[in-house]
Amino acid sequence: MYPEKLEKFLLKVQKPGRYTGGELNSIVKPRDSVDISYAFCFPDTYEIGMSHLGMKILYSLVNARDDARCERVFAPDTDMEEIMRANDIPLYALESGEPVKDFDIIGFTMQYELSYTNVLNMLDLAGLPVKSAERTELTPIVIAGGTCVCNAEPMADFFDITLPGDGEEVTGELIDLLKEYKAKGAAKQEFLIAAAQIPGVYVPSLYEVEYNGDNTVKSVTPTNGAPAKVIKRNVSNLDAMFSPDSFVVPFIETVFDRTTVEIFRGCIRGCRFCQAGFLTRPLREKSPEVVEKQCRAICEATGYDEISLCSLSTSDYKGLYKLLGSMIPWADENKINIALPSLRVDNFPRELMEKLNSVRRSGLTFAPEAGTQRLRDVINKNITEKEVLSTSAQAFEGGWTAVKLYFMIGLPTETDEDIEGIANLAQAVVDEYYRCENKPKGKSVAVNISLASLVPKPFTPFQWEPQDRPEVLIEKQNYLLSCIKTKKVQLSRHVPWTSFLEGVFSRGDRRLGEVIYTAWKKGCHFDSWEEHLDREKWMQSFDECGIDPYFYTARRRELDEVLPWDHMDYGVTKSFLQRENKKAHAGETTPCCREKCAGCGAARLNGGVCNELSENLV
Amino acid sequence: MNSVRIWYKKSGLAIYTSHLDMNRCFTRAVTRAGIPLWYTEGFNPHPYLNFLLPLPLGQTGLREPIDIRIEKDMTKEEIKEKLNGVLPGGIEIVDVTDPVGKVNEIVSSKYIIDMSFDTVGEAEGFAVCASSIMEEGVLNAEKRSKRGIKTVNLCEFVDSFEISQSENTIRMEAVLATGTEKNLNANLLVDALCSQLAADYASLSITRTEIYINNKKIFE
Numbered sequence: 001m002y003p004e005k006l007e008k009f010l011l012k013v014q015k016p017g018r019y020t021g022g023e024l025n026s027i028v029k030p031r032d033s034v035d036i037s038y039a040f041c042f043p044d045t046y047e048i049g050m051s052h053l054g055m056k057i058l059y060s061l062v063n064a065r066d067d068a069r070c071e072r073v074f075a076p077d078t079d080m081e082e083i084m085r086a087n088d089i090p091l092y093a094l095e096s097g098e099p100v101k102d103f104d105i106i107g108f109t110m111q112y113e114l115s116y117t118n119v120l121n122m123l124d125l126a127g128l129p130v131k132s133a134e135r136t137e138l139t140p141i142v143i144a145g146g147t148c149v150c151n152a153e154p155m156a157d158f159f160d161i162t163l164p165g166d167g168e169e170v171t172g173e174l175i176d177l178l179k180e181y182k183a184k185g186a187a188k189q190e191f192l193i194a195a196a197q198i199p200g201v202y203v204p205s206l207y208e209v210e211y212n213g214d215n216t217v218k219s220v221t222p223t224n225g226a227p228a229k230v231i232k233r234n235v236s237n238l239d240a241m242f243s244p245d246s247f248v249v250p251f252i253e254t255v256f257d258r259t260t261v262e263i264f265r266g267c268i269r270g271c272r273f274c275q276a277g278f279l280t281r282p283l284r285e286k287s288p289e290v291v292e293k294q295c296r297a298i299c300e301a302t303g304y305d306e307i308s309l310c311s312l313s314t315s316d317y318k319g320l321y322k323l324l325g326s327m328i329p330w331a332d333e334n335k336i337n338i339a340l341p342s343l344r345v346d347n348f349p350r351e352l353m354e355k356l357n358s359v360r361r362s363g364l365t366f367a368p369e370a371g372t373q374r375l376r377d378v379i380n381k382n383i384t385e386k387e388v389l390s391t392s393a394q395a396f397e398g399g400w401t402a403v404k405l406y407f408m409i410g411l412p413t414e415t416d417e418d419i420e421g422i423a424n425l426a427q428a429v430v431d432e433y434y435r436c437e438n439k440p441k442g443k444s445v446a447v448n449i450s451l452a453s454l455v456p457k458p459f460t461p462f463q464w465e466p467q468d469r470p471e472v473l474i475e476k477q478n479y480l481l482s483c484i485k486t487k488k489v490q491l492s493r494h495v496p497w498t499s500f501l502e503g504v505f506s507r508g509d510r511r512l513g514e515v516i517y518t519a520w521k522k523g524c525h526f527d528s529w530e531e532h533l534d535r536e537k538w539m540q541s542f543d544e545c546g547i548d549p550y551f552y553t554a555r556r557r558e559l560d561e562v563l564p565w566d567h568m569d570y571g572v573t574k575s576f577l578q579r580e581n582k583k584a585h586a587g588e589t590t591p592c593c594r595e596k597c598a599g600c601g602a603a604r605l606n607g608g609v610c611n612e613l614s615e616n617l618v
Numbered sequence: 619m620n621s622v623r624i625w626y627k628k629s630g631l632a633i634y635t636s637h638l639d640m641n642r643c644f645t646r647a648v649t650r651a652g653i654p655l656w657y658t659e660g661f662n663p664h665p666y667l668n669f670l671l672p673l674p675l676g677q678t679g680l681r682e683p684i685d686i687r688i689e690k691d692m693t694k695e696e697i698k699e700k701l702n703g704v705l706p707g708g709i710e711i712v713d714v715t716d717p718v719g720k721v722n723e724i725v726s727s728k729y730i731i732d733m734s735f736d737t738v739g740e741a742e743g744f745a746v747c748a749s750s751i752m753e754e755g756v757l758n759a760e761k762r763s764k765r766g767i768k769t770v771n772l773c774e775f776v777d778s779f780e781i782s783q784s785e786n787t788i789r790m791e792a793v794l795a796t797g798t799e800k801n802l803n804a805n806l807l808v809d810a811l812c813s814q815l816a817a818d819y820a821s822l823s824i825t826r827t828e829i830y831i832n833n834k835k836i837f838e
Contacts, residue, residue, distance in 0.1 A: 001631070008821055010634060011676040017639065022631035024706040251635040251643060251706070303646030303704075334649075335657065 001028075001097045009083045017252035018046035019080060021072075021094035024249040025301060027059075028095045029069040035179045036068040039093050039103035039140075043110070043118035044528070046074040050248070051256035053310060054109055054146065058167055060244035068175055071095040071103070072248070075118045076125070078526070084125060091125040100126040104139040104178060107171075108159075110148035113505035114498060114528035116155060119144075120520040123158070130517070132160050132205060138188045141178060149202070150232075150279055151458045151565035154505045156204035157513035160188075161195055163202070164568055165232025166265070168242050170200045196226040200233035207567065209510055215551060217509060217562045231569040232279075234605040238265065238286040243294050246301035258306035258339070259298040263291050263323070267312040268593035268612055270600075271369070272380045272584050273408065275457035276312055278572050281602035282610045283593065288319035292327050299336060306337045314342045316594070364395050367406035370414075371421025377587050378413050380580075385425060392429050396436040402446040403429055409476045410454040410468035410499075412584060419476055422449065423483035430488045444488065451477065451493045455503045458565045459572060461580030464557040467503045469550070470496035497535050501527060503553040509564035512552075514545045571602030619656050620688050622697065625713040628679045632708025637672040643706065644684065651700040656687035670721045671796065671829065674803050678825040683837070685717055718838040723831040724797040726777050729804045730827055731790040733819045738786045740817065745783035747815050748790070752779045759810035761802075772810055775802035786820075796829065 001021050002010070010016040031037060040059055042049025049055060055072070062070035071093035076084060083089070090099045100106060106126070108119055120130045123142065129135050132142065142160045144152065149162040163170050174195060181191040196203040206226040210218040222228050235241045243261070250257060266283030267276070295307050307327075311317060324338070331338055368388055370376045376383060392403055407422045426447045433445035453473045456462040468476070473496035481491060505512060519541040526532035542549045557563070559578050566574070576599060583590060590598050593612040603610035628640075635643060645665050648655050655665040668685040688697075694714035701711045735741040751757055755773045777793035794802040804824045812819065829837040 016634040016675070017636070020631045020634050022707050024704075249643075249646060249706070251632070252639050253642065257642075300650070303649035305645075305649065335663070 001095070003089060003092055003097045005087060005089050006083075009080075009087070013080045013083065014077060015046075015252055017250070018074065019076070019094075020251075021097065023251055025246050026072075026095055026248045027063045027069070029063070031069075031096065031098065034065075034067055034069045035182070036105065036175050037098075037103040038062050038068060038070040038105045038107060038175070039073050039100045040070050041073040041100070041106060041108045041119075041122055042075070043108055043115040043122060044075055044526070045077055046250070047252070047254040049074045050250050050254040052109065052111065053260045053262070054167065056244050056247050056260075057242070058107070058171055059248070060246070061168060061171060061242045062175070064242070065172070065175070067179065069095075071098075073100055073106075073122070075122055075526070078532075081121075081125065090127045091122055101128050101140060104141065104182065105175070106140045106142045108142070108144040108146075110144050110146040110155075112528055113148055113154075113502045114533075116505060116516050117520040117525045117527055119155070119158060120516065121525045130520075131157050133157070135160070136188060138182060138186060138191055139178075141188070141191070143174070147276065147279065148506070150275075150568055150570060151506060151508070152202060152204060153209075153510045153564045154508040154512035154516060156510045157517070159204060160192060161201060161203055163200060163233070164230060164570065165200050166235040167233070168235050170198065170233045173198050174201065193224045193226075196224070199231060202230040202568070204510075209564075211509075211511075216557075217564050217566075219562065220564075220567045222567075229567055229569045231605070232571065234282075234571070235265075236284065236606050236609075238262070238284050239290045243290075245294065245297040247298055247304075249302045249304075256308065257304070258308055259295055259302065259304045260308045260310050261291055261294045261298065262286060263309050263311045263314065263317050263319070265311070266602075268316055269313055269382075270380055270580070270590050270592060270598060272378075272461040272580055273369070273411070273454055273456075274312075275460050278459045278577075278600075279570050280312070281571050281600060282606050283612055284606070285318060285611065288323035288326065291319075291323055295327065296330070299334070305335060306339060307331070308339045308341055310341065312342055314340045316592075364400045364402070365404040365406065366391070368425060369406060369408050370411060370418060371407065371423070371425055372418045374587060375411055375414060375418045375421070377589050378584050379408075379411055380584070380589050382589055382592070385428065388425065389428055389432050392432050393436055396433050396440075396445075397438045399440055401433075401440050401443045402448070404448045404450060405429070406450050406452070408452050408454050409480070410473055412454075412462060412465050413587075414476075416479065419480050420483045422451075422480055423485075423489070426484070426489040427486065430486060447489045449484075449489060449491045451480065451491060453494065453496055453499045455499050455506060457506050458563070458568075459570050459577070461577045461584055463507065463563065463577065464559055464561075464581060466556045467500075467553040468496075469554055470500045473499070495530055495533075498528065498530070498533060500549070500553060501533075501538060504549045505552075507564070508552050511545075511547060515541050515547055518544055571600070571605040573601035576600045620691060621717055622686055622688060622694070623715050623717040624684050624686060624697065624701070624711055625681050625715065626679075626684065627710045627712050628673060628682060628708065629710075630708035632706065633676055633678055636675050637669065640673075641667065641669060643709070647701060647705050647709075648686065650704040651697075653686075653692065653697060653700060654689035656689050671724065671727075673826060674805060676824070677804065678823065680825060680827050681712055681829070682826070683829070715838065719831055722798060724829055724837050725795065725800075725832055726793050726830045726834075727796040727826050728791065728793050728828040728830070730825045731792065731804060731808060732787065732821075732823045732825075733790075733808070734787045734821045735817070736786070736820050741783050741786045741788050744811075744815060744817050745781050745788045748788075748811050749781050751811065751814060752776065752781075757807075757810050757814065759806060759813075761806065772802060772807055775800060776807070793830070793834075 059070050123130045144159045145163040145167045152162040192203045208221045212218045264285040266280045369381045456465045477493050522537045657663040666687040670683045673679045698711045698714045757772045761770045775795040779792045781790045
């Protein structure tokens with residue numbers, strides 16, 4: 001429920017349904033019925049945040065406790081922000097309408113670097129100082145989780161705590177601790193020192209960073225007994241892990257408005273550019289029975305007619321046949337569509353495709369990522385052109401006429417030939433369509449290339465690599481465009497300036513906090529939205545803070561350099577990543593975990609057990 | 619297959635749900651309620667669910683009709699009960715009937731429009747002036763239609779109009795043209811009056827109370 005003061009403005013903003021709350025299955029608990037109030041903040045608009053699975057999981061998990069409540073908070077769009085600021089309406093949580101600053105924990109989920117300024121803006125809208133050091137009371141404690149906190153350094157000035165890894169277990173432990181410290185009236189610093197003792201809790205203010213003369217990091221030193229390495233949390237048993245049996249059903253349309261259930265975490269593939277694949281190791285699967293049960297429960301509670309089975313590289317799921325075999329008749333009967341958003345081309349059997357086809361047709365997307373075999377070997381995307389073409393042919397026979405291909409430019413060792421290879425591969429898919437005898441009658445084929453640019457990320461073998469400058473990427477995009485000779489192939493490309501900023505912050509250090517602060521003060525927010533990203537203001541901010549952004553992106557780092565995120569431990573070892581980097585430059589591939597263990601080191605998070613490894617040994 | 623007309627009330631937080639979003643909301647509610655909707659038989663089958671009249675964003679509706687088709691017989695009481703068990707707050711089924719009238723028979727509907735002003739003087743001024751404008755019968759405003767924007771006299775869309783004032787609030791009861799042929803959104807009437815009178819209200823609530831066919835007979 002929104003604050004009363006807002007009522008007369010609601011019809012003056014776009015999509016007022018974003019701001020009202022009161023959706024089906026939302027959980028409203030009175031403040032005095034609980035010890036800890038948790039405001040879960042998504043630093044983007046309602047439609048995007050409500051599509052995010054992590055928020056749904058933690059929302060249900062916290063609300064399942066009798067002593068705590070969790071409410072949702074999203075970034076108001078610019079029209080609403082203006083009204084809120086002009087009328088002194090502070091940022092509020094959707095369930096109760098109570099001000100966010102009165103909550104005990106304010107938790108952000110950090111999915112992309114370009115939402116950093118939104119965090120500052122939301123804290124400010126809440127009426128709180130944005131800097132951790134200026135928030136002196138015990139509560140609210142500002143915490144963050146999600147992909148980006150694998151390198152939380154650029155946001156170290158703002159977050160009190162970050163939680164690397166899986167949030168399902170550590171969230172509860174942190175709530176328990178805060179409850180205890182709140183009851184005894186402890187000071188914030190006391191709580192932070194104690195929290196740092198929980199495995200997987202990072203308190204940036206307890207670490208001192210020293211720099212070398214060349215601006216690289218010299219050392220990171222823990223203080224007050226904080227651990228030298230913060231090991232990410234890893235939930236070993238996904239079947240026993242908390243998983244929601246109901247979702248809040250939004251009134252307004254969101255980006256993904258459907259049942260989403262994870263089928264496994266981790267990835268056996270080892271594509272060298274892919275941060276998610278390394279951050280989520282080791283691979284842990286949910287059993288098909290549990291997945292199906294969760295899907296049915298959520299569909300029943302929500303009335304959704306679409307299920308998304310969510311994972312990296314979905315076709316690697318060992319239980320996929322069993323799951324689909326059992327779920328498709330039920331889905332058919334209830335007119336529910338099953339979507340598999342992350343399928344790989346090389347093991348995508350026709351039989352499976354037909355099974356899915358019997359329900360309703362979803363789009364078909366492949367991600368060869370690079371245009372030539374040589375470069376695919378460099379990035380360890382072990383897919384051959386033959387595989388792409390034969391799978392496309394199968395898809396065309398199965399009635400598909402549109403194929404989407406994901407590619408990246410700016411990859412290490414890339415040449416013009418590799419870029420031309422992208423156009424050639426797309427053309428080959430078009431040719432394959434016309435060669436196909438059972439293609440859909442009287443229809444043309446559409447091959448859509450979605451072109452991204454590499455942003456080298458922490459905890460990948462490319463974390464030492466230079467990132468192409470935006471001007472170079474634009475040249476490469478234009479070159480690719482000139483290589484495409486048919487209208488059946490369409491190219492959609494990203495603005496390299498967003499990749500550039502993403503690159504600065506993903507491999508940044510603590511000195512960037514001042515830049516983020518300066519840019520936000522200048523009015524930067526919603527930077528991931530092309531229409532909002534203000535390149536000039538960002539460049540001025542770097543300038544004013546005396547920071548060269550290309551130091552973070554364009555420079556090749558030495559393999560033995562101290563990296564700003566070295567005190568985080570995500571399971572995969574630095575020596576493994578170094579080996580992979582050297583192999584990339586030698587054009588050597590690494591087989592997937594199911595074929596041969598590459599010794600990434602992540603199994604130690606599972607007590608030394610790797611699902612893939614143990615089965616291979618048997 | 620069995621056609622049923624369900625009548626719902628939309629109020630509270632639900633008034634901020636747009637017409638399109640209402641469609642999605644009801645489709646899901648019917649699914650959750652386990653009511654076997656009939657699906658269209660086209661290339662992309664979708665559940666048959668027909669909102670007869672859109673209710674503009676921000677307006678309350680006391681008795682709004684939707685036609686659905688269901689696969690098997692269910693009592694009207696059962697449909698109402700099951701749906702009310704699963705609908706989000708602010709949306710409530712008030713009745714389930716056999717469809718009697720056809721949508722193109724609808725010509726008008728009745729609205730209650732409550733406004734408040736910062737001062738009693740403003741309310742008094744608004745009531746007196748609005749009343750004389752409506753008596754004169756000329757209130758020009760830009761109206762958007764399928765054929766583009768043009769200036770029309772809104773009074774031609776108003777069947778009856780009464781206004782009363784108490785302290786700093788006023789209440790208008792108006793019967794406005796409704797339907798596919800001729801339609802007036804109550805918000806447009808309010809905006810036109812406000813702009814004509816240079817008035818600025820503190821709060822506004824619009825409720826559609828009844829829907830009529832010819833001769834002020836209630837649409838059933």
